Amino acid sequence: xxxxxxxxxxxxxxxxxxxxxxxxxxxxxxxxxxxxxxxxxxxxxxxxxxxxxxxxxxxxxxxxxxxxxxxxxxxxxxxxxxxxxxxxxxxxxxxxxxxxxxxxxxxxxxxxxxxxxxxxxxxxxxxxxxxxxxxxxxxxxxxxxxxxxxxxxxxxxxxxxxxxxxxxxxxxxxxxxxxxxxxxxxxxxxxxxxxxxxxxxxxxxxxxxxxxxxxxxxxxxxxxxxxxxxxxxxxxxxxxxxxxxxxxxxxxxxxxxxxxxxxxxxxxxxxxxxxxxxxxxxxxxxxxxxxxxxxxxxxxxxxxxxxxxxxxx
Amino acid sequence: xxxxxxxxxxxxxxxxxxxxxxxxxxxxxxxxxxxxxxxxxxxxxxxxxxxxxxxxxxxxxxxxxxxxxxxxxxxxxxxxxxxxxxxxxxxxxxxxxxxxxxxxxxxxxxxxxxxxxxxxxxxxxxxxxxxxxxxxxxxxxxxxxxxxxxxxxxxxxxxxxxxxxxxxxxxxxxxxxxxxxxxxxxxxxxxxxxxxxxxxxxxxxxxxxxxxxxxxxxxxxxxxxxxxxxxxxxxxxxxxxxxxxxxxxxxxxxxxxxxxxxxxxxxxxxxxxxxxxx
Numbered sequence: 001x002x003x004x005x006x007x008x009x010x011x012x013x014x015x016x017x018x019x020x021x022x023x024x025x026x027x028x029x030x031x032x033x034x035x036x037x038x039x040x041x042x043x044x045x046x047x048x049x050x051x052x053x054x055x056x057x058x059x060x061x062x063x064x065x066x067x068x069x070x071x072x073x074x075x076x077x078x079x080x081x082x083x084x085x086x087x088x089x090x091x092x093x094x095x096x097x098x099x100x101x102x103x104x105x106x107x108x109x110x111x112x113x114x115x116x117x118x119x120x121x122x123x124x125x126x127x128x129x130x131x132x133x134x135x136x137x138x139x140x141x142x143x144x145x146x147x148x149x150x151x152x153x154x155x156x157x158x159x160x161x162x163x164x165x166x167x168x169x170x171x172x173x174x175x176x177x178x179x180x181x182x183x184x185x186x187x188x189x190x191x192x193x194x195x196x197x198x199x200x201x202x203x204x205x206x207x208x209x210x211x212x213x214x215x216x217x218x219x220x221x222x223x224x225x226x227x228x229x230x231x232x233x234x235x236x237x238x239x240x241x242x243x244x245x246x247x248x249x250x251x252x253x254x255x256x257x258x259x260x261x262x263x264x265x266x267x268x269x270x271x272x273x274x275x276x277x278x279x280x281x282x283x284x285x286x287x288x289x290x291x292x293x294x295x296x297x298x299x300x301x302x303x304x305x306x307x308x309x310x311x312x313x
Numbered sequence: 314x315x316x317x318x319x320x321x322x323x324x325x326x327x328x329x330x331x332x333x334x335x336x337x338x339x340x341x342x343x344x345x346x347x348x349x350x351x352x353x354x355x356x357x358x359x360x361x362x363x364x365x366x367x368x369x370x371x372x373x374x375x376x377x378x379x380x381x382x383x384x385x386x387x388x389x390x391x392x393x394x395x396x397x398x399x400x401x402x403x404x405x406x407x408x409x410x411x412x413x414x415x416x417x418x419x420x421x422x423x424x425x426x427x428x429x430x431x432x433x434x435x436x437x438x439x440x441x442x443x444x445x446x447x448x449x450x451x452x453x454x455x456x457x458x459x460x461x462x463x464x465x466x467x468x469x470x471x472x473x474x475x476x477x478x479x480x481x482x483x484x485x486x487x488x489x490x491x492x493x494x495x496x497x498x499x500x501x502x503x504x505x506x507x508x509x510x511x512x513x514x515x516x517x518x519x520x521x522x523x524x525x526x527x528x529x530x531x532x533x534x535x536x537x538x539x540x541x542x543x544x545x546x547x548x549x550x551x552x553x554x555x556x557x558x559x560x561x562x563x564x565x566x567x568x569x570x571x572x573x574x575x576x577x578x579x580x581x582x583x584x585x586x587x588x589x590x591x
Contacts, residue, residue: 040369043369046575047575047579050572050579051579054576054580054583055589055590066512096573096574096576096577096578097570097573097574097577123390123391123395123398124390126394154398155398156399156402157394157398158399160469160472160476164472173403175402175403175406175419175421176402176419180418180419182419215480216476216477216479219480220476220480221476221479231570232566232567232569232570232573233566233567233570236559236562236563236566240485240488241480244487245484245488251566252569253569253573253576254569280573280576283572283575283576283579284569284573284576287568287572287575288568288572
């Protein structure tokens with residue numbers, strides 16, 4: 001669904017293709033000569049194919065797929081002031097993929113004036129949530145006040161156990177927010193008894209517990225709409241839940257790029273903000289081209305070896 | 314320690330100090346308050362990234378150091394977060410008013426039920442189980458921890474069984490019941506919106522047939538009570554193709570995930586550490 005909108009003659013594309021093309025031609029020659037290719041050569045290629053577009057950026061226009069658009073449309077369709085819960089269930093290893101989509105979803109929700117309640121089921125999610133609060137909320141939405149427009153309930157240990165409790169009673173597991181303020185004193189949480197009182201829960205993660213557990217423990221038993229943003233590794237197993245149990249899914253950096261693109265298309269102000277998801281699609285594409293080329297080279301080498309063995313027999 | 318190892322260690326230390334000073338000066342120019350700390354953290358992150366990536370060349374002590382540091386810090390981080398969020402945040406405010414005051418947490422007073430049962434007494438159960446779990450540290454009384462473990466295993470198995478039965482079994486079977494024939498509204502309507510997004514009738518119908526046949530043939534592949542020959546064998550063959558496509562999609566997504574991580578680290582090295590991109 002991607003479309004290369006800018007010219008092929010942009011410097012990033014030309015330099016990347018030149019470097020990778022020369023290297024691949026060399027490898028093809030080695031392969032045809034029947035020489036063994038060291039695995040470190042492959043690593044070097046992947047490094048070059050990723051590093052070159054980082055140094056000389058390549059831009060792609062990414063068209064949103066229906067599954068990503070469904071989450072965007074859901075947030076778009078909620079009336080102003082709707083209470084949405086966003087759960088940060090990821091760690092720094094997943095952050096390059098999941099943090100861009102988290103930031104995009106937060107931007108979208110605040111643009112629509114929704115009220116956000118942040119929680120973390122992963123201990124590392126807490127510090128990554130702080131990054132969103134400092135780099136997105138404080139900078140782009142300084143008018144949004146803690147306790148009125150958003151609140152941070154913080155991390156709670158217990159994995160699925162936490163979800164199993166908060167689907168019926170939020171206060172039991174989160175008696176206070178991250179600043180030790182009792183929940184009764186937080187304006188945004190007025191009328192919120194459990195997760196069932198949220199119009200939407202967005203789980204951003206990729207491990208366990210993650211979006212799947214939110215569906216199993218909160219979405220299905222509590223009849224709460226669940227949206228998810230997940231690391232690419234976990235995306236395939238979540239597709240089965242769409243559209244009945246999962247209203248939309250952002251899979252990997254491609255999902256993040258799709259959401260950022262939709263946001264830019266809809267709201268002019270977001271055209272000037274950093275879009276790491278879209279930025280990362282350049283290196284992604286080139287790395288995939290190199291991997292496909294390696295798979296083809298590997299098959300050429302295999303067929304050559306088989307023919308030689310057949311000839312010898 | 315060999316001469317090469319000493320030279321490598323000295324080079325790494327000198328480079329680290331050089332980078333620290335350089336980044337600290339940069340941070341000072343940018344008006345960062347704790348510029349020394351900032352310089353140290355950026356340099357640390359960069360060197361640890363390179364240390365981990367050095368494994369791609371071959372296993373080495375620098376990689377081992379970074380790996381052990383990661384494991385240790387992760388374990389410590391999760392443990393401290395668990396202590397502050399759950400023991401201090403949830404347990405202490407329900408057990409002791411004075412301790413709640415000490416940790417600056419609002420005391421959560423319980424209620425008397427029927428005049429003889431105080432609701433907060435329930436929270437002594439996890440305390441006791443927690444202590445039982447710690448008995449694993451004793452070689453003589455380690456067996457006591459099995460009581461707590463049995464509770465954890467039993468509860469988790471029970472909870473998971475119900476949730477999986479509902480969401481992964483019943484709901485998933487229900488999701489497989491998709492309309493295989495369309496509501497005919499004319500040939501023009503049938504062939505409209507021919508995109509892979511399955512918004513048109515034809516593509517939606519093909520998509521539904523793939524789901525139906527994919528599930529059926531996938532199940533047939535795992536049915537071993539009948540020999541896979543004839544029509545049954547062909548269905549089984551189709552099932553394995555569906556499985557292969559699924560594995561391929563998973564592999565593709567995994568590659569995308571791993572490349573994303575590499576992009577993230579390279580962007581950090583080039584932008585935040587070396588400052589050669591904006």
